[in-house]
């Protein structure tokens with residue numbers, strides 16, 4: 435049963451949002467993925483948000499670019515935590531996405547990560563950290579991931595030749 439939903443506004447977001455699903459795979463988190471455009475599919479967005487909790491979702495990761503209303507409107511339709519990922523756009527380099535996602539009004543939070551691939555990866559890790567509060571397998575995978583990451587950084591010094 436999916437613990438996390440990875441939602442994006444368009445297939446054009448997939449190359450970046452793939453970083454999210456790759457890390458969820460590594461950390462053993464069950465997820466589903468969807469394209470739901472806030473502007474082109476407003477009714478589908480509302481239905482998805484309204485059913486998220488009863489469908490067993492514990493975290494929603496939503497990536498969008500430009501006038502990036504998807505994460506905020508999902509958050510408006512559910513109390514499942516939403517992590518927003520600002521896509522790096524061509525026109526404004528993702529600053530448009532970031533400001534659209536991060537500036538939520540009080541009362542409807544979206545946990546916003548960095549623009550682009552780093553944010554996409556971190557969204558997956560953050561979701562896994564939330565899931566790990568009640569899932570010992572994911573907790574173990576996260577602990578191992580952190581240890582490997584630390585070791586890789588220590589060993590990277592050897593590349594300074």
Ligand code: RP5
Pocket residue numbers: 442443444445446447471472497498499500501502521
């Ligand atoms: C947003 O508009 C999507 O999240 C995407 O980043 C952006 C452009 O979408 P396309 O025109 O490429 O489908 O809704």
